[in-house]
Amino acid sequence: MLSAILRAIGLFSKDERRQYERYPVTSPLEVTVEGVAHSCIVDNVSVGGLRLEPPVDAVPGAELTIRHSESGLNLTGRLIGNDATGSRISFNSEEAGAVVSVWVRMMHEQQSEAQARAE
Template sequence: MLSAILKAIGLSSRDERREFERYPVTSPLEVTVNGVAHKCIVDNVSAGGLRLEPAVDAEPGSELTIRHTESGLNLTGRLIGNDSKGSRINFNSAEAGAVVSVWVRMMHEQQSEEPGV
């Protein structure tokens, strides 16, 4: 079943630089690192991780918790790096990342289909 989910979310070929295909989304999340909560927006998501805006004020390698307050989603990850546009986060579990990637994309699609959005 996991292989079917991974295939559905679009794993990239081995010839490409990235292991997982990225999908553009816009969804609010809360990221907690070193006991400090940050309100962020997901810029894109993949089975391996996500990109957040604005950048999280923490050192690369920091462990963090990703939380979607409306649904209660909680997932752990690691800060890969920051730049002027935001933060790159890796999920600690590829299986959980695959589920979260599909879930965030579905939420984004539903919000995009709502009238007035």
């Protein structure tokens, strides 16, 4: 039962390659780095962080703020790295990351269900 709970919040067993399970989502967010706001889309989310598209114009290690204006979500993180299509962000708090991970996934599921009903 404990393993099912850990898997539900994104924690993997020790034999998995990644520390946290990633969930594909599509959700707009605003990321602010050194006073500059960037409009991004979340590509995937986990308890440890998220991947954003397009890449954020900042150096790895930069502190940033992640905001979702409609929900009031506001937390801090750190830029882990960029590639040609996106940025990897880690949350400064695993507890906040767990909440955000579940929240973003639920929001994505609700949007997907609403789109399916509309079609």
